[in-house]
Amino acid sequence: MTVAPSLRPSLLRRVLVGVAALAVGSAAAVTTGPAPSPASAAPGPDPAVTQHVVAISIDGLNPSAISPERTPALTRLRRNGAGTLNARTEREMTVTLPNHTGMVTSRRIEAAEGGHGVDWNDERQDPATVQEAAGGPVGSVFSVLNNNGRSAAVFTSKEKFRIFDRSWDRGVDRFTRRTDNRELMTLAIRDIARQRRPFTFIHLSAPDVAGHADGFMSRAYLRAVQAADAQVGRLLAALDRRSRLRANTTIVLTADHGGRGEGHSDPTKLDNYRVPFLVWGAGAARGADLYRLNPDFANPGTGRPTYSAPRQPVRNGMVADLALDLLGIDAVKGSELDRRQNLEVR
Ligand SMILES: [Zn+2]
Numbered sequence: 001m002t003v004a005p006s007l008r009p010s011l012l013r014r015v016l017v018g019v020a021a022l023a024v025g026s027a028a029a030v031t032t033g034p035a036p037s038p039a040s041a042a043p044g045p046d047p048a049v050t051q052h053v054v055a056i057s058i059d060g061l062n063p064s065a066i067s068p069e070r071t072p073a074l075t076r077l078r079r080n081g082a083g084t085l086n087a088r089t090e091r092e093m094t095v096t097l098p099n100h101t102g103m104v105t106s107r108r109i110e111a112a113e114g115g116h117g118v119d120w121n122d123e124r125q126d127p128a129t130v131q132e133a134a135g136g137p138v139g140s141v142f143s144v145l146n147n148n149g150r151s152a153a154v155f156t157s158k159e160k161f162r163i164f165d166r167s168w169d170r171g172v173d174r175f176t177r178r179t180d181n182r183e184l185m186t187l188a189i190r191d192i193a194r195q196r197r198p199f200t201f202i203h204l205s206a207p208d209v210a211g212h213a214d215g216f217m218s219r220a221y222l223r224a225v226q227a228a229d230a231q232v233g234r235l236l237a238a239l240d241r242r243s244r245l246r247a248n249t250t251i252v253l254t255a256d257h258g259g260r261g262e263g264h265s266d267p268t269k270l271d272n273y274r275v276p277f278l279v280w281g282a283g284a285a286r287g288a289d290l291y292r293l294n295p296d297f298a299n300p301g302t303g304r305p306t307y308s309a310p311r312q313p314v315r316n317g318m319v320a321d322l323a324l325d326l327l328g329i330d331a332v333k334g335s336e337l338d339r340r341q342n343l344e345v346r
Contacts, residue, residue: 048328049283051248060208062258073233081280082288094272099256102317106335129167141320142171155188157205216259250283
């Protein structure tokens with residue numbers, strides 16, 4: 001279905017949601033608002049289907065490590081949500097900072113092609129910001145939320161993520177770094193329960209750290225995946241104890257890259273560029289495969305599609321535009337991955 005641009009369907013829908021919110025209170029409006037548009041609707045955000053998005057990135061999570069016994073929490077997200085274990089990273093690089101910058105900007109990496117330009121993976125402060133890296137303005141889920149008067153927080157286990165706080169200072173209302181993943185999750189859960197922010201980003205590093213020390217997919221690595229899963233399980237348990245919060249929260253879980261053996265930096269290897277992408281909660285279908293839900297996207301098999309492939313794979317860089325879509329907000333200006341917000345998760 002094509003709708004004339006002059007009708008501004010997304011704006012109209014948002015006005016309707018707003019009116020409903022004024023009439024009956026925002027919590028009820030989210031669950032009783034206008035019915036979602038069909039999957040073929042014009043681009044732009046659907047009405048808000050959730051009040052809170054928690055994006056979780058498990059650093060270096062190879063989907064081959066996911067199993068009901070080892071990762072009960074991820075298995076719950078997968079079985080009771082909409083997801084795929086065959087999503088893709090950024091095509092250019094399979095390392096941490098470039099891929100996480102992709103997640104929060106929904107851009108590719110290569111600056112000359114409109115990407116965010118963060119093509120390094122350390123704590124350097126020159127360039128100091130993503131905007132300097134790109135050579136121009138770069139928005140993010142944080143800046144868009146800030147422009148909409150909404151709040152966001154980042155909980156990360158690596159110092160290099162500080163560039164997000166420098167780049168979108170007003171959009172990142174809280175930035176917390178703890179190496180200890182358990183302590184980090186404790187702080188994140190407390191913040192999620194108390195602050196009820198629209199967007200929280202949580203980064204768990206344990207599998208990547210174990211992978212570099214003992215090999216990706218090694219026994220030590222698999223134990224670290226299990227430990228990361230346990231942290232996700234703590235968040236799910238915290239939501240289970242708060243039924244209203246849980247009813248209004250959606251989790252989007254992915255990874256920056258996978259890995260096997262010594263590392264993960266070769267972007268041409270399947271084990272490095274294949275990642276999970278799981279959506280669970282208020283805004284997500286239960287037990288759905290994302291490629292079956294989305295005929296506009298194509299399961300890449302074992303391939304590594306370019307950004308110009310007519311049907312794109314689900315990519316980890318779709319986190320920002322999807323999160324905004326779930327919250328009923330337009331995509332990040334200048335973004336590319338799910339810019340039309342047509343990745344449907346329900
Ligand atoms: Zn690594």
